[in-house]
Amino acid sequence: MIIALVLTITACGAQSAAPTLGPPETPAEALPPPTAPCQELPMLTELTDEGLPPELTQAQPMWESVRGPDRGGAMRVSRLYANGDLYAWSDQRRVEGPGGVPRREAAPLRWRLDARLSAAAVAEVEAVIKARFMGLTLPAPTGVVNDGTPAAARACVGGVGHAVSAPSAITAEEVRAVEHTIQRGVKPGSAPINNGP
Amino acid sequence: MSSYQRSEASPAPQSSGHDAASQQAQSGAGVGPGVAGQSTDQSNALACEQLCDANAASDPALQAFLGHGPFGPSTLQAPTGIGGFDAEYHPGAGQLVITVRGSVNLMDGLTEQSGSLVANHTDLDQAAIDGNLIADPAARAAFLADFQWGQDTSAWVTKVQGNVERTWSNHFSFWVDKPGWECVIASVLVDIDMVEGMSRPNDHVNIEAYKCPDDGAYDVGAYVASGTGGTGNSMVLSSRDGMNSDERTQQGGSLLQREVGPFGVGSARLSNDNKASLDAFAADFLDANNDGSNPITLVGRASSDGAAAQNERLARQRAEAVSAYLRAKGVAQTRITVQLGGTQGADASEAWRRVDLVVGDGRAQDVASHEFGHVLGLTDHYDDAGSDADGDGVADRGGTISGTGAPAGTLAGHDNLAKQIGVSGGAVYENNDNIMSLGCNVAPANYATIGWALQTVTSVPEWKING
Numbered sequence: 001m002i003i004a005l006v007l008t009i010t011a012c013g014a015q016s017a018a019p020t021l022g023p024p025e026t027p028a029e030a031l032p033p034p035t036a037p038c039q040e041l042p043m044l045t046e047l048t049d050e051g052l053p054p055e056l057t058q059a060q061p062m063w064e065s066v067r068g069p070d071r072g073g074a075m076r077v078s079r080l081y082a083n084g085d086l087y088a089w090s091d092q093r094r095v096e097g098p099g100g101v102p103r104r105e106a107a108p109l110r111w112r113l114d115a116r117l118s119a120a121a122v123a124e125v126e127a128v129i130k131a132r133f134m135g136l137t138l139p140a141p142t143g144v145v146n147d148g149t150p151a152a153a154r155a156c157v158g159g160v161g162h163a164v165s166a167p168s169a170i171t172a173e174e175v176r177a178v179e180h181t182i183q184r185g186v187k188p189g190s191a192p193i194n195n196g197p
Numbered sequence: 198m199s200s201y202q203r204s205e206a207s208p209a210p211q212s213s214g215h216d217a218a219s220q221q222a223q224s225g226a227g228v229g230p231g232v233a234g235q236s237t238d239q240s241n242a243l244a245c246e247q248l249c250d251a252n253a254a255s256d257p258a259l260q261a262f263l264g265h266g267p268f269g270p271s272t273l274q275a276p277t278g279i280g281g282f283d284a285e286y287h288p289g290a291g292q293l294v295i296t297v298r299g300s301v302n303l304m305d306g307l308t309e310q311s312g313s314l315v316a317n318h319t320d321l322d323q324a325a326i327d328g329n330l331i332a333d334p335a336a337r338a339a340f341l342a343d344f345q346w347g348q349d350t351s352a353w354v355t356k357v358q359g360n361v362e363r364t365w366s367n368h369f370s371f372w373v374d375k376p377g378w379e380c381v382i383a384s385v386l387v388d389i390d391m392v393e394g395m396s397r398p399n400d401h402v403n404i405e406a407y408k409c410p411d412d413g414a415y416d417v418g419a420y421v422a423s424g425t426g427g428t429g430n431s432m433v434l435s436s437r438d439g440m441n442s443d444e445r446t447q448q449g450g451s452l453l454q455r456e457v458g459p460f461g462v463g464s465a466r467l468s469n470d471n472k473a474s475l476d477a478f479a480a481d482f483l484d485a486n487n488d489g490s491n492p493i494t495l496v497g498r499a500s501s502d503g504a505a506a507q508n509e510r511l512a513r514q515r516a517e518a519v520s521a522y523l524r525a526k527g528v529a530q531t532r533i534t535v536q537l538g539g540t541q542g543a544d545a546s547e548a549w550r551r552v553d554l555v556v557g558d559g560r561a562q563d564v565a566s567h568e569f570g571h572v573l574g575l576t577d578h579y580d581d582a583g584s585d586a587d588g589d590g591v592a593d594r595g596g597t598i599s600g601t602g603a604p605a606g607t608l609a610g611h612d613n614l615a616k617q618i619g620v621s622g623g624a625v626y627e628n629n630d631n632i633m634s635l636g637c638n639v640a641p642a643n644y645a646t647i648g649w650a651l652q653t654v655t656s657v658p659e660w661k662i663n664g
Contacts, residue, residue, distance in 0.1 A: 067319065069583065069599035070418045071452065071635070078322065086326070094327055100336040102327040103414040115326050144279045146571040146601050148420035151319065168420050169319045169433070176319070183325040184313040188332035 034163050035135065041161035044152045045077050047089055051111030051196060056081055060156040062126060063178060067169070068149035074109060080125060080182055084117040096193040112196040121185030128181045129155045132174040134162045141167045153178070249380035256377050262657070263288050263381070269654040270296065272401075274427040275574030275646040277610040281401045281427025282573060284650035291382040293371070293651050297389050297572055299432070300396040301354055301404040306344035306417070306436075314341060318407045318433070324415040343410035346436070350393060353406070353439045357565045358389045360441050364566035364632065365573065368639045368664075371618070371651055375659040383651055383660065385644070389569065402430040402572050409435045413448065419564050421571040430572055438564040442637040451561035452598065452628075452635040457519055458551025462502070465514035467522055475519065479526040480582045480595035482556055482628050485605040490640070491556050491629035492532050495519050496539040500549040505540065512539045519552045557630025563637050570633050574646035576610035577602050578634040580626050598635070602626055609633075611645040618648030619661035 035041075044066045049057040061079035069075045074091040081087070093107035094114070117125070133155050148168030153175050155162050164170070253260040269285035283296040306321045307314045307328060316325040324344065331337040346353075365387035373381040396403045407417045417435040424430045437445075445451070455478055457471050467475070482491055497516030499508035516535045524530055543549045571577075581603065582596025594604065609615075609624035616623050620641045630636025632643055641662050651660045 065319075065322075069585075071579065071598055071600045072416065072418055074599075076323075088323060090323075092323075094323075097414075099339055100331065100333050101340045102330065103412075104323065104327070105414070114323065115330065143423040143425060145420055145422045146279060146577055147418070147568065148422065148601065149418060149599075168422060169418075171319075179319065179322050180310075180315045183315050183322065183329060184310065186313070186326050186329035188330060188337075191330060193327075193330060 034137070036161055038156040038159055038161040041154065041156070041163060044154050044163065045075070045089070047077065047111075049111070051089075052087060053085075056083075056085065056087070060161075061154075062122070062156060063129065063182070064154045065170075065175075065179070066150075066152045068151065070147065070149040078114070080117070080122070082122065084119065084122050085113060086115040086117060086182065086186070087111045088114045093197070094193060094195045100193075102193045107197065110196070113191055114195065115186040115191045117182070117185040117190070118187070121181075121187075125178065125181045125185060126157055128178050129157050132177050134160065136162070136164055136172065136174045138164050138166055138170070138172055245380045245382065252377040252380060259378055259381070262378075262655075268656075270294075271654050272399075272427040273650050273653060274423075274425070275611065275649055276614065277574050277576055277646065279423040279430075279576065279610075280421070280572040280574040280646075281424065281430055282650070283401070284654045286383060286651060286655050288381070291384060293383045293385050293647070293654075295365075295385065295387045295573065295647060295650065297387070297402065297569065298397065298400045299389070299391045299402040299404050299572075300400050301357075301391050301393050301406055302395075303346050303350050303353070303393060304405055304407050305346060306408045306415070307341055309341065318405075318417050320417040321407065321409070321415055327415075344408050344415075346408045353436065354391050354393050356441075357406075357434075357439050358391045360439070360563050361389045361566050361569045362387055364563060364637065364639060365569065369641055369644050370663045371648060371660045372663060373657060373659050374619070374661045375657075378657075378659070381657075385647055387573075387647075399428070401428055402432050404432045404434060406434040406436060406438070409437055411437065413437060413450065419568050421568050423571070432568050432572070434565060434568065438568070440563070442560045442563045445561035445563070446559070448561075451559055453556040453559045453561070453630055455554040456551050457554065458498075459547045460515055460550040460552075462500075462550070463511065465511060465518045467518055471519075472522065475522050476526065476595060477583075477592075477597050478554060479523055479528055480592075481580065481598055482528075483580065483582070483605040484529060484532060485580070485625045485627035486622060487529075488622055489532070490631065491627060492534065493523070493528065494534045494536050494555040494559070496536045496553040496555070498539045498549050498551045498553065499543060500547070501540075501543045501545050508540045508543070509537070513537060515550075515552050519554070556628070557636055558638065560630065560637050562632070562635060566637065567632055570643065574611065574649075575633050575643060578609055578624065578626055578629075578631050580605040580628045580634075582628070596628075598628060609642075611642070611649075614645035614649045615642040617652070617658075618645060620645065 038060045044064050059081055061081050063080040065078045067076045077089040079087050089111050091109050092104040094102050095105055097103040145167045150167055151170045152165035253263055265288055267285050267287050270283040272283050274281045285294045304317050307325055314325045314328040316322045328340045371383040409416050419434050419438055422431045457474050495516040497512035499512040520533050579602035581599050582594040583592045583599045585592050603626045605627045607626040612623040624642040628635050630638050632639050644662055652658050
């Protein structure tokens with residue numbers, strides 16, 4: 001279960017809804033800076049550790065991305081740790097379908113191992129984060145988003161953290177570059193298809 | 198002979214002509230209640246026209262209005278500040294044409310890059326990871342194929358266009374609530390002009406549609422981001438959003454249908470898990486304004502073990518147990534109907550020891566039509582009772598629906614527009630079978646921005662909705 005969702009999920013309705021980091025009632029001027037030492041930059045989410053191995057429960061993920069809940073499902077969080085473990089927190093698990101093709105199906109909320117990246121792949125992700133994500137600012141949202149779900153991404157590299165957020169899916173090339181590097185780092189058979197209860 | 202040239206000065210509009218919506222709209226012109234109640238048949242329409250002729254003879258303003266050429270088209274954005282469309286009213290035909298021009302960019306959900314799969318939308322990031330884990334080339338190719346558009350992409354575009362036009366056209370008509378003008382009417386044709394490819398300068402909305410597996414194992418969440426001034430809107434869809442309501446319902450994709458179970462063998466006693474599910478259901482489906490728009494049908498089920506009559510009785514007892522629990526949670530008895538006959542086709546499996554809960558007509562939403570509702574300027578109607586804004590680990594209001602809704606009873610952004618066209622109840626957030634909530638039915642309040650457009654483009658504020 002969620003202990004606290006630090007990413008503000010703001011109902012859009014007819015008003016502009018720029019999700020912000022920090023507790024929902026935090027005034028804008030009290031928001032943490034987007035770049036700060038990792039320990040001072042709040043995690044995007046504060047979730048239970050269910051499904052995480054003990055050695056990762058206190059670890060700062062190198063990369064964390066959050067997609068807020070919508071009508072179709074719960075919030076989804078993805079974290080890449082320095083040891084190469086890629087964990088996802090969601091209400092879906094991966095199962096092996098007919099013909100060995102993986103599928104996602106409904107399951108209880110918890111952490112599940114999505115993939116294991118090699119040290120070289122992790123180093124490549126770190127390099128892309130440093131080169132493209134650190135210092136990134138997204139344009140201020142304009143207009144209203146309906147049915148969109150707030151999204152955010154946070155990195156922690158070399159002790160320095162940086163975070164961005166948007167009222168709907170983050171399409172910034174810099175963020176996609178990080179995600180694509182993670183995806184390319186996933187090799188066949190590097191994690192079991194069936195990834196937990 | 199008329200003192201104005203209706204058919205010549207205001208020729209019947211031509212839609213882009215790609216579906217049945219235009220024909221439906223052409224034959225469905227309404228008649229102001231001051232003339233002939235709610236009837237729409239041709240004789241009443243003729244009577245209406247004759248009355249208008251007579252009234253216009255003594256009312257120069259009416260005569261000028263009826264003799265006017267088409268009003269518009271004007272590019273409008275409703276006062277809700279979202280969406281955008283063109284509106285054009287043809288006095289001769291008594292028809293309002295709402296046109297939404299959109300370009301659609303059909304995007305593969307996954308792409309292969311240097312031997313790896315990458316996601317073209319963030320909602321498919323997990324799909325790319327899952328695909329990259331596949332070692333067998335044939336399985337990997339099969340997986341990837343589900344995320345790639347085939348050759349016949351135009352069929353998808355045409356289908357979405359038709360679905361949306363059928364959803365929004367010709368549900369209600371308008372009349373002018375002004376002495377002597379009651380005969381002036383407007384039927385409504387919503388014309389979705391979608392083309393595949395690059396955006397055009399006068400497009401109202403640019404659409405990206407991502408190919409996803411048909412079975413919903415991976416999906417992209419749809420949304421609309423509004424621009425300003427009626428253009429510059431953007432929409433994201435999944436290829437699954439091309440499914441109409443019936444297709445989606447058959448897939449089990451309706452948010453208006455829940456199940457409670459399994460019950461114990463031969464038992465109608467609710468377990469704690471059952472009660473938790475019903476608590477969430479009750480929280481999700483509050484009746485915001487006692488308007489009866491979210492009735493609940495309970496269908497008790499029983500497995501095939503035992504005598505048929507006994508099983509039917511057990512099924513009813515299970516439904517009644519659910520009914521009693523919901524009533525104890527504050528759900529009005531008048532909203533609940535227990536439906537019999539729920540054991541037909543049963544087998545011996547545990548899955549049949551359940552109760553089905555159906556809200557409204559239970560039909561799944563045609564998502565593209567919902568999103569185009571935003572382009573028409575409507576806000577959401579759904580109650581996000583599953584949101585956890587205070588971050589305490591529990592849905593603030595105990596429900597399961599999240600997103601850009603608001604608590605039940607909150608006035609929707611177009612509430613005042615709905616009231617201005619004569620919808621006394623206005624528009625409030627509530628989980629029901631409304632198209633801007635969780636279902637696919639268009640209600641009078643859903644014509645709020647269309648009515649506003651009619652008032653705006655004709656400069657006649659007295660337009661009211663029939664029905």
